[in-house]
Amino acid sequence: MARLRMIQAINSALREEMARDPKVILFGEDVRMSLFGDTKGLFEEFGPDRVRDTPISEVLLTGMAVGAAAAGYRVVLHLMYANFLYTGFDAIANQAAKLRYMTGGQIKLPIVFMASCGGGRSSAAQHSDSPHPMFMNLGGVHVATPGTPADAKGMLKSAIRDDNPTIYLTAGGRGGSAGDVPDEDVTTPIGVSFCAREGTDITVVPIGSMVRPTLTVAERLAKEGISVEVIDPRWMVPLDTSLILKSLTKTGRLVVVDEARDLCSAASQIAAVAADQGFSDLKAPVRRLTVPDLAIPYSPPLERAVLPDAEKIEASIRELVSYKAG
Amino acid sequence: MSNKNLSKDELLSIYRSMVTIRQFEERLSAESKSGILPGPVHVYIGQEAVAVGICAQLTDDDWITSTHRGHGHFLAKGGTPAALMKEIYGRETGICGGKGGSMHVADFSRGIIGANGIVGGGIALATGAALAAQLDGKGRCAIAFFGDGAANQGVMCEAMNVAALWKLPLILVCENNGYSEFSKAADVTAGVLSDRAKAYGVPSEQVDGNDFMEVWRAAGRAVARARNGEGPTFLEARTYRLHGHVESEHTFLPKAYREESEVEAWRERDPIKAFAAMLSDGIASAQELEAIEQEIAALVEEAAAEAAADPWPDPEAAFKHMFA
Ligand SMILES: Cc1ncc(C[n+]2csc(CCOP(=O)(O)OP(=O)(O)O)c2C)c(N)n1
Ligand SMILES: [Mg+2]
Numbered sequence: 063m064a065r066l067r068m069i070q071a072i073n074s075a076l077r078e079e080m081a082r083d084p085k086v087i088l089f090g091e092d093v094r095m096s097l098f099g100d101t102k103g104l105f106e107e108f109g110p111d112r113v114r115d116t117p118i119s120e121v122l123l124t125g126m127a128v129g130a131a132a133a134g135y136r137v138v139l140h141l142m143y144a145n146f147l148y149t150g151f152d153a154i155a156n157q158a159a160k161l162r163y164m165t166g167g168q169i170k171l172p173i174v175f176m177a178s179c180g181g182g183r184s185s186a187a188q189h190s191d192s193p194h195p196m197f198m199n200l201g202g203v204h205v206a207t208p209g210t211p212a213d214a215k216g217m218l219k220s221a222i223r224d225d226n227p228t229i230y231l232t233a234g235g236r237g238g239s240a241g242d243v244p245d246e247d248v249t250t251p252i253g254v255s256f257c258a259r260e261g262t263d264i265t266v267v268p269i270g271s272m273v274r275p276t277l278t279v280a281e282r283l284a285k286e287g288i289s290v291e292v293i294d295p296r297w298m299v300p301l302d303t304s305l306i307l308k309s310l311t312k313t314g315r316l317v318v319v320d321e322a323r324d325l326c327s328a329a330s331q332i333a334a335v336a337a338d339q340g341f342s343d344l345k346a347p348v349r350r351l352t353v354p355d356l357a358i359p360y361s362p363p364l365e366r367a368v369l370p371d372a373e374k375i376e377a378s379i380r381e382l383v384s385y386k387a388g
Numbered sequence: 389m390s391n392k393n394l395s396k397d398e399l400l401s402i403y404r405s406m407v408t409i410r411q412f413e414e415r416l417s418a419e420s421k422s423g424i425l426p427g428p429v430h431v432y433i434g435q436e437a438v439a440v441g442i443c444a445q446l447t448d449d450d451w452i453t454s455t456h457r458g459h460g461h462f463l464a465k466g467g468t469p470a471a472l473m474k475e476i477y478g479r480e481t482g483i484c485g486g487k488g489g490s491m492h493v494a495d496f497s498r499g500i501i502g503a504n505g506i507v508g509g510g511i512a513l514a515t516g517a518a519l520a521a522q523l524d525g526k527g528r529c530a531i532a533f534f535g536d537g538a539a540n541q542g543v544m545c546e547a548m549n550v551a552a553l554w555k556l557p558l559i560l561v562c563e564n565n566g567y568s569e570f571s572k573a574a575d576v577t578a579g580v581l582s583d584r585a586k587a588y589g590v591p592s593e594q595v596d597g598n599d600f601m602e603v604w605r606a607a608g609r610a611v612a613r614a615r616n617g618e619g620p621t622f623l624e625a626r627t628y629r630l631h632g633h634v635e636s637e638h639t640f641l642p643k644a645y646r647e648e649s650e651v652e653a654w655r656e657r658d659p660i661k662a663f664a665a666m667l668s669d670g671i672a673s674a675q676e677l678e679a680i681e682q683e684i685a686a687l688v689e690e691a692a693a694e695a696a697a698d699p700w701p702d703p704e705a706a707f708k709h710m711f712a
Contacts, residue, residue, distance in 0.1 A: 081470030091568070091569065091571070092568075092570050092571055093572040093645075094570075094572075095569070095641060095642070099640065115575060115576065116573050117540035117568070117576040117577060118507050118508065118537045118540050118541060119540050119541060119542065120541075121542050130401060145505070145506070146506075149506060182476065183427065184428075186427060186487075186489045186491055186492055186505065187488070187505070188505030188506055189505055190503075259573055301436070354706075354707065355710070356706060356707065356710050357487075359486065359488075359706050360426065360478060360484075360486060360488055360489030360492070361426065361478035361482075361486030361487070361489070361701050362426050362478060362700070362706060363700045363703050364701050364703060365706075367703035367704075367706040370705050
């Protein structure tokens with residue numbers, strides 16, 4: 063075990079996968095200097111054929127990722143901030159998500175589109191989105207939202223080895239939370255959720271950046287006798303709701319916490335599944351703690367007002383555990 | 389101003405404009421490094437002659453779009469310095485009420501469509517504003533300021549194609565400072581940028597972006613073409629940013645990405661010093677220039693003090709302004 067921060071865990075996954083398979087190539091803007099630190103040292107280790115700085119040309123880069131993957135490489139494209147996925151959206155939505163299907167299953171597209179997502183640093187509206195919901199809606203791409211360093215590493219390794227395109231989004235900018243990461247070659251299975259904490263009173267499902275504050279709140283509430291079960295879905299696509307539904311049979315109460323905007327979010331999908339398949343277990347309405355349908359503002363008090371945090375998670379849990387029907 | 393020589397008053401007002409940008413940003417740089425400013429800050433120090441040289445040919449009715457490095461364009465086009473400072477401090481009194489910060493300063497009442505966090509994002513917006521200006525038929529024009537890095541976004545070529553076909557009053561001002569973040573232009577940009585315009589039949593010029601007069605004259609020709617319905621112009625201004633890409637970069641970069649000697653050489657070619665030297669050659673006295681510098685220093689001091697004392701936005705304000 064090593065104690066790593068999110069960004070270091072990503073770096074070690076990239077290093078290990080590039081060493082393991084010479085077909086893995088990495089490119090993106092300033093991946094040599096590495097704005098966030100996650101691609102640091104890779105150019106020195108793997109050389110200019112496999113690690114390339116590119117011009118600022120997202121429309122081209124996402125399309126090139128599709129072409130290089132179709133022609134036999136495992137491509138990791140670093141898009142820096144998740145908002146720049148929008149800039150390069152066309153080839154993700156119209157090519158990567160559809161090419162295999164449209165061509166009758168002829169090709170495999172092993173691509174990881176990676177970026178740093180989320181707010182909290184006053185980076186304002188064009189550098190703070192958590193856009194996983196819109197990729198969920200494409201159908202043809204996996205979506206990874208790891209919430210811990212161990213998962214950041216294990217999920218990235220799985221995504222690189224997988225033959226499908228993956229949108230891989232991590233929060234935390236240049237650092238992120240620290241956590242224990244296994245030294246061995248551990249991959250995190252695709253589409254498998256995880257019970258991060260057992261409990262009996264309420265189920266909380268945090269997504270990506272919300273895992274850590276949720277666990278902190280759960281710990282705190284345990285001292286008061288409120289027993290919180292935390293299910294981390296890890297992958298938004300394929301979305302594994304089995305543990306969530308199982309947990310509901312025990313708790314009957316559900317809060318989904320997501321740093322994406324509310325409308326058509328991952329939280330609304332999970333809430334819909336709970337209402338549909340977990341209906342008979344529910345003792346209270348399903349709550350979605352999300353970002354209101356707004357752009358992320360710059361000034362700290364404004365940003366705090368729109369982003370979910372530990373305080374809001376705690377308030378939602380308290381409200382739901384004391385909820386009495388009728 | 390476009391076809392005559394500049395009067396002493398005009399020259400001094402240009403000096404004032406360049407010094408305002410410089411001093412405000414020196415203050416912002418210091419505040420950013422000491423952690424007072426909430427978000428990332430990209431300063432324009434060393435490139436002032438470009439924004440001021442172009443904007444000195446414009447009126448409030450013309451449009452500009454800018455970049456992540458947008459304070460200089462905002463101020464040169466007549467944006468209020470204190471309102472800029474307060475925005476970057478995140479205060480309620482900022483030009484965007486604290487919603488945008490450094491990368492989104494805008495003042496539509498002065499034709500400033502605004503800074504932009506998306507590299508290349510402003511180019512298409514300026515092209516649209518140029519279309520509107522053409523439809524209005526009042527001789528307005530639109531200017532897209534963007535970097536050498538942004539010139540590698542396909543939209544730059546797409547904009548030139550449409551602007552050339554439709555004879556839009558668009559001026560593409562590419563500020564070639566030799567770097568896209570930490571990448572040298574030689575590693576990410578092929579050919580000569582101003583040559584890209586030739587392929588579309590768009591008249592283009594390369595100018596010394598650190599020489600106010602050269603920028604100003606080229607801007608005069610481009611603006612005249614635009615106002616006369618002769619279509620777009622591409623200007624490549626060779627310049628240099630004397631500070632880092634972002635003020636916090638020393639805290640996270642593993643190593644330097646440019647030679648100190650290179651920065652020093654460009655510091656010798658400081659556009660404001662060069663302009664001051666020109667003025668000192670028989671146009672204005674050292675005292676006159678110093679008086680301007682002191683006047684601006686007082687303005688900066690006042691704006692910063694006000695910004696620090698002004699209220700933070702009410703959290704409820706976060707819920708306003710999504711839709712008209
Ligand atoms: C679409 C998009 N891609 C990447 C970035 C990250 N980024 C911000 S500034 C920058 C470099 C811009 O270089 P240039 O256009 O030359 O402007 P300069 O910083 O030199 O003024 C990059 C890559 C971004 N903001 N937007
Ligand atoms: Mg540049």
